[in-house]
Amino acid sequence: MSFEHQRHKPPRELAQPRELLVVCAPLRSNVNLSRIVRAASCCGVSRLLCTGPTKLDRKIARDGADAIAIESHRTLPPVLAELKREGYRLVGLEQTTGSHDLHHFEFPRRTALVIGNERTGLTPELLSHLHDVVEIPVWGMPFSYNVATATAMALYEYCRQWPTG
Amino acid sequence: MSFEHQRHKPPRELAQPRELLVVCAPLRSNVNLSRIVRAASCCGVSRLLCTGPTKLDRKIARDGADAIAIESHRTLPPVLAELKREGYRLVGLEQTTGSHDLHHFEFPRRTALVIGNERTGLTPELLSHLHDVVEIPVWGMPFSYNVATATAMALYEYCRQWPTG
Numbered sequence: 001m002s003f004e005h006q007r008h009k010p011p012r013e014l015a016q017p018r019e020l021l022v023v024c025a026p027l028r029s030n031v032n033l034s035r036i037v038r039a040a041s042c043c044g045v046s047r048l049l050c051t052g053p054t055k056l057d058r059k060i061a062r063d064g065a066d067a068i069a070i071e072s073h074r075t076l077p078p079v080l081a082e083l084k085r086e087g088y089r090l091v092g093l094e095q096t097t098g099s100h101d102l103h104h105f106e107f108p109r110r111t112a113l114v115i116g117n118e119r120t121g122l123t124p125e126l127l128s129h130l131h132d133v134v135e136i137p138v139w140g141m142p143f144s145y146n147v148a149t150a151t152a153m154a155l156y157e158y159c160r161q162w163p164t165g
Numbered sequence: 166m167s168f169e170h171q172r173h174k175p176p177r178e179l180a181q182p183r184e185l186l187v188v189c190a191p192l193r194s195n196v197n198l199s200r201i202v203r204a205a206s207c208c209g210v211s212r213l214l215c216t217g218p219t220k221l222d223r224k225i226a227r228d229g230a231d232a233i234a235i236e237s238h239r240t241l242p243p244v245l246a247e248l249k250r251e252g253y254r255l256v257g258l259e260q261t262t263g264s265h266d267l268h269h270f271e272f273p274r275r276t277a278l279v280i281g282n283e284r285t286g287l288t289p290e291l292l293s294h295l296h297d298v299v300e301i302p303v304w305g306m307p308f309s310y311n312v313a314t315a316t317a318m319a320l321y322e323y324c325r326q327w328p329t330g
Contacts, residue, residue: 003261003292012302039314044304063306096168103325127168136321137177137328139209141228149204149317152310156301156318157325160268163302 014044014165019110020158021088024050025076025126027147028118034060035148036115041067043155044165049079049112080114080129088112092133093154094122095144099133107158118147179209179330184275185323186253189215190241190291192312193283199225200313201280206232208320209330214244214277245279245294253277257298258319259287260309264298272323274330283312 022040027033033050034057040048041064049071056065073079080090089108093115114130116122127133136145136153145153187205192198198215199222205213206229214236221230238244245255254273258280279295281287292298301310301318310318 001263001296003257003259003263003295003298005286005289005292006260006262007286009260009300011308012304014304018304035311035314038307038311041305042303042308042310046305060311067306092168094168095171095174097171098166098168103328121170121172124170127170130168131166133168135174137324138207139177139179139183139324140206140211141232142203143173143176143207145207145317146200146203146225148314149200152314152317153321156321159302159304160322163268 012163016165017046018044018165020045021083021112022048022151023076023079023112023114024048025116025122026052030055030057031060032118032146032148036151037061037068037070038064039148039152039155040064043159045155047071049073051076076126077129080126083112089132090114090130092116092122092127092130093135093150094127094133095135096127096133099135102134102136102154102157105132105134107161109162111158113154113158115147115151177328181330182211183209183330185210186248186277187213187316188241188244188277188279189213190281190287191217195220195222196225197283197311197313201316202226202233202235203229204313204317204320205229208324210320212236214238216241241291242294245291248277254297255279255295257281257287257292257295258300258315259292259298260300261292261298264300267299267301267319267322270297270299272326274327276323278316278319278323280312280316
């Protein structure tokens with residue numbers, strides 16, 4: 001078998017717009033936020049909700065910075081309450097009691113993936129608003145994934161389950 | 166349901182050592198290499214093969230820098246030939262003709278995941294040594310994942326298929 005690099009392969013088509021949103025607690029690092037924006041945009045996500053200053057590094061977010069609508073809110077709890085009213089399942093990414101293994105979690109199509117801070121994770125207040133928490137198995141040091149790496153894995157798993165939107 | 170953050174949850178146990186290796190073509194960025202090292206180490210990978218200078222950023226790679234054996238080689242083709250003799254399936258991560266969708270690819274347990282350069286990807290010479298190429302579906306701008314993001318997704322998929330090694 002011989003393989004030839006295809007540099008400008010057309011992207012996949014979604015049969016309907018993605019009903020996946022990403023919600024970010026205040027992150028320490030604009031680099032991580034920018035990486036999340038690029039990965040989410042590649043996955044066809046069109047909306048990201050966050051708080052605080054959202055200065056993206058465009059060398060990292062690339063065209064994702066324009067392709068995704070980034071909404072900055074003063075605080076997240078009212079945002080989560082509104083998403084709940086709109087029928088989103090609020091799914092946090094964290095190691096908690098009662099969390100599901102990402103390998104076995106079935107994402108509802110209409111999911112808001114809620115991402116915590118690099119150091120402090122999801123606060124008890126944010127956790128109290130969630131329907132589910134998923135965690136990614138870890139087998140080795142340093143026993144925790146970088147936040148943007150973990151988000152990429154969760155985005156991948158959602159898209160695997162909903163390849164056409 | 167209430168969720169409580171568990172900061173020091175014990176990692177999963179492998180029933181046998183991971184037979185997954187990561188092989189990196191020369192990368193432009195030590196940041197990307199360092200991110201790959203942290204993610205691979207979290208996944209229980211114990212060996213990473215690369216070429217050229219491998220100055221890790223320990224703030225990024227964290228304890229992964231010590232937990233993974235990093236072997237630097239002058240050039241990759243002889244390394245790939247040796248891995249082939251040792252029974253590894255050489256699986257590249259790239260957009261090519263004849264590539265498999267990562268969503269549907271069944272990884273052999275004994276896999277060497279081969280990662281290309283950020284700009285140039287896997288060269289024709291490296292591609293000619295591979296058994297398989299997998300690519301990750303992309304739906305939106307900028308139509309390509311960052312190399313460390315793509316590697317994280319591939320590591321996740323391998324571990325999903327081989328959760329206990």
